[in-house]
Amino acid sequence: MSSFESVRAAVRVIADTAVQNEQYFCDLDAVAGDGDFGYSLARGFESVMENWDAIDDSNPSSFLRGVATTLATRLGGTSGPIWGTGFMRAGAAVKDRPELDLHDAHAMIDAAIGGIEHRGGATAGDKTLLDALYPVRDELSAAMTRSDAPHAVAVAVAAAARRGATHTKALKASRGRASYVGDRSIGYEDPGAVAVALMAENIAGLWSSGVNPDPSVPLQKESAR
Template structure:
């Protein structure tokens, strides 16, 4: 049986997918500054498939649902984005397998699991100028707010603010992973596309919460 929590999870993933499709050119332009310019294209192609198959996913089981998304992303996205984003969704799926009543603590656990998966798959860590530099502080903010009196909408807004600030701060970093790392110090001065994507997605979720 679909619950309010499982419905909200599905809605959030759907918005993530649509936002990545809508921002294909923007994300690719960001990636073209120091990378190969295919980041937006890769995400859009993968999430287009997610949207096309969305109604066929089992949305009653959060774990099974996220696993299907992970499989689509891993198998249909080229370059490094597929394995990274697919791993993130797969690790998140493992945390909520068999659950239907999801709380804020489950959101934090899913994000933490996704972070660890990304680190292991991509060999990156904080400060390497990747999406981790936005998603980790965003997760920290969500976890901190979860212990207070803030409602879901307020938590989402604060998470978006933190993600945006963290993404902007990656401009001062030198890329140490991915294609951008080949440019050395020339990668300094522009934000990391993955971190910006996290900020854009967080903002979209907050706007539509």
């Protein structure tokens, strides 16, 4: 499997994770939000899968930007602009790159973070999906100094995302609808950060044994933690 094929497989896993965990993500969001995060995310990524064959896959950048456009159009609420911007910036970061390496992966995450920060005005500690993405970027940066196998990097990245998501439990929401409830948001994980962590864990499953399985195989749903 080429690096570009791996990107496509990863996006498919992200989409499957969003759709199959719709209720779980809604339940997380209902604690301090309006409870529709899972619904919005699932509808957006359902649209990505429905339009899969129509998305320009001439190169990684075009593909990611096509995914971004679909998400921005079909993913409702504030999530559409945020997730759409993340994918759009990631695609722009690897423009004209036919194949990708670890440095490109870091560049994509870094660009996605920058775009989300600019679009949503959030930063570290605001209890958003960024609190899971920052550790991912840090782990990719560290991985560039080592010579780990791809599956080891993926597992480490997933562990970093999960640590970030778990840490949001201690945070007070400063952005989004959850910020309206103030201290009541403390003690619960941010649904966006949990979604990032679960997606990273499922992506790591593609390489956990050093062999890439069929990305169309249904994934296990997450259970409440």
